[in-house]
Amino acid sequence: MIRGERSNKPTDEDLIEQFQNGDLYAFDLIVKRYKNQLLNFVYRFIGNVEEAEDIVQETFLRVYRNRKAYQKVAKFSTWIYTIAGNLAKTELRKRKRRKFFSISDLGYDDKDYDIADEAFNPEKTVDSNIKEEIIHREIQALSPKFREVIVLRDVQQLSYEEISEIVSIPLGTVKSRVNRGRLKLQERLKRLLKS
Secondary structure, eight states: OTTTOSSSOOOHHHHHHHHHTTOHHHHHHHHHHHHHHHHHHHHHHHOOHHHHHHHHHHHHHHHHHTGGGOOTTSOHHHHHHHHHHHHHHHHHHHHHHHTOOOGGGGTTTTOOOOOOOTTSOHHHHHHHHHHHHHHHHHHHHSOHHHHHHHIIIIISOOOHHHHHHHHTSOHHHHHHHHHHHHHHHHHHHHHHHHO
8 A cells, every 4th residue: 555655655654554554664664764763762862872772672562562552642753762762761760770871871982983075074073973962972961851852942942842752741841841951951052162
C-alpha cells in the first residue's frame, strides 16, 4: 500500500496503523523517520552517544513489541518521544544511584574529529565546534527538568502542547520551565562566551 503511494507521504499515524496490521515495511519507515531525531534528543538529554544509541534502539524495540498499545488519541510523535524520554530519565536515575556521572560522559573523549575539507575555513569551523561543545556542556549542566524541555523545544522544535503531553505536565509549567531554562542557559553562556 505504501510502496505505490510515492506522491502521498503517509502520516506517522497511518504508518503505525499499517504496522499494527502487520506491515513490517511501515515499521522500517517509522525507524527511518525517527531514528536521527530521537538520537539527537536522547544524546542531548543524557550526553553520551553510546548510551543514547542503546536507548533509541530500546525505544524502537518497545514500539515494535507494544505496537497494539498505541491509540490514535495522541500523536504518534508524542508517544515515541515519551518512550524515549522515559528511558533516558531511567538511565539518569541509574547513573545517580551508581554515582557514575563523570566528565567523560559528556562526550569529550568519544568525539571523532574528521580532517576538515579545504573549502571550509578552519578557524570558523574550530570556533563553531568549540561554541557548540560549550552550549552542549551547559545544557547538560541544567537540571533534568529544564534540560528535557529545552532539548524538546529548542533542539527538537516540538510545540509546547507536544512537550506537555510527552513530559506529562501542564502547558503553563512547560512554558515556565522553557523560559527559566533559557534564562539559566543564557546567563551561563554569556559568562563563558565572553572570555
